[in-house]
Amino acid sequence: MKNNKTNARTYKWRGNVIANHELYSPNTSKHNSNKETNRLTREAICTALVFLIQEQPFSKISITDIVKRAGVSRTAYYNNYSSKQEILVDLVDSLIFEINQRLLPYTNELTGKAKEPEKFISVLFEVIFQQRDIYRALQSAKFDYVILDCLNEMMLSNAHDTTDESRYRIYFKAGALYNAISKWIGSDFAISTNEMTRISLHIYHTPMSQE
Incomplete structure (x- = not known):
């Protein structure tokens, strides 16, 4: 099924493209459900990192620290992000x-x-x-x-x-x-x-x- 792209944006970090997040609007309830789950997962991960940075230097924070604080699996993390x-x-x-x-x-x-x-x-x-x-x-x-x-x-x-x-x-x-x-x-x-x-x-x- 062809996806309907609704928004795309490329971000640069120190001159290199590190992410190209594209939001889609698939025409099925299953895809919409997955999209909502991913959104909640990303919010949990973002919130977890904000709290962790208040407790220790960013360089010391591990992926394990993030997923534990966010209450998500490593698989869920890597389905959404490839780096801190x-x-x-x-x-x-x-x-x-x-x-x-x-x-x-x-x-x-x-x-x-x-x-x-x-x-x-x-x-x-x-x-x-x-x-x-x-x-x-x-x-x-x-x-x-x-x-x-x-x-x-x-x-x-x-x-x-x-x-x-x-x-x-x-x-x-x-x-x-x-x-x-x-x-x-x-x-x-x-x-x-x-x-x-x-x-x-x-x-x-x-x-x-x-x-």
Whole structure:
């Protein structure tokens, strides 16, 4: 039976493709049941890894540790992942997807820019804070730089101006945002989301020539 591909995305890790997750919608209840089982298995594995990273260095975590904490078999693990890094990629993708969904109402569909900058930035920091355990885990595993790749991709996909200047303007903004988020995570979220929003808006509205 031919599968109906609904979504595909390729992820890169240090320049090499490490995963190419494709979601399918088979037209049978059996396949749908298997898909749901795999989704729950992946969620259990992702959650287990986040908790384990809080307890020990990422490099010390074994597959045995992960499957025991997740309550799944090694077969189930290898049916979904081939490495610990792939789990981290799944975590990053889920975060970026949630950010995209939450920010969509505050994004201009024609230009791809924020139509309500204050709400846009506020929601962004709220989402990050709500998922802070995952962000901490990614940073601890030294994998948070993948967020920058995803931010670049997300912002470029919403851009309608494809000139070189527009593209590098996006890289500039994404890099600045990533650095601010990274430092905020590293400080263990010492500043409130409201204060981060205030600071970001002040920077957003201040031309570089006036700084």
